[in-house]
Amino acid sequence: QKxxxxxxxxxxxxxxxxxxxxxxxxxxxxxxxxxxxxxSGKSPELIMFIYSNGDKEDGRFTAQLNKASQYVSLxxxxxxxxxxxxxxxxxxxRLDSSYKLIFGSGTRLLVRP
Amino acid sequence: xxxxxxxxxxxxxxTGEKVxxxxxxxxxxxxxxWYRQDPGLGLRLIYFSYDVKMKEKGDIPxxxxxxxxxxxxxxxxxxxxxxxxxxxxxxxxSTSLKxxxxxxxxxxxxx
Numbered sequence: 001q002k003x004x005x006x007x008x009x010x011x012x013x014x015x016x017x018x019x020x021x022x023x024x025x026x027x028x029x030x031x032x033x034x035x036x037x038x039x040s041g042k043s044p045e046l047i048m049f050i051y052s053n054g055d056k057e058d059g060r061f062t063a064q065l066n067k068a069s070q071y072v073s074l075x076x077x078x079x080x081x082x083x084x085x086x087x088x089x090x091x092x093x094r095l096d097s098s099y100k101l102i103f104g105s106g107t108r109l110l111v112r113p
Numbered sequence: 114x115x116x117x118x119x120x121x122x123x124x125x126x127x128t129g130e131k132v133x134x135x136x137x138x139x140x141x142x143x144x145x146x147w148y149r150q151d152p153g154l155g156l157r158l159i160y161f162s163y164d165v166k167m168k169e170k171g172d173i174p175x176x177x178x179x180x181x182x183x184x185x186x187x188x189x190x191x192x193x194x195x196x197x198x199x200x201x202x203x204x205x206x207s208t209s210l211k212x213x214x215x216x217x218x219x220x221x222x223x224x
Contacts, residue, residue, distance in 0.1 A: 105155035
């Protein structure tokens, strides 16, 4: 079992819809959770992070964390074609001062105009 | 804003060459990381460093070494480049309290 799992996609949604991206992780002691966006040919860019159970909102983005289910998700409201990218879920395992992250393989999102 | 600078965006080298990839960060971060990214395989950690002259192997260190002589600079060295090291190489830095920020990447081709 991979430590951080994501559906590779592509996830295709129409412009204006809500895109829901999901991620599961295996280490129950994981502390922090991150979402990176990566455009084709570019490097990953941090867009959201969440540490506590529940929802965290930032503009059109909402991160949701459920530690009991070992599940983290990213919702993108009012999806735009410019949101088309690969979204990487990353998890900081347990108490690790080096801030090493475990990355999922990413979900490719396509927003259709 | 965090700035992580990788010395080259594109690099072409020949098999057997010794290759140096340089990464510099300007935020006094203690942690620095080297990844490679290949289609279908995601981001794989090669090495990381949590302090000057300190380093730890990641998931795929074979064929690579690193150097961190100054806090702001972390170098990845391909001792004898091979075609299977053709990849996108990404450098990142962080503190213990902040998440990783990435450089623009170096697309390396080994011919």
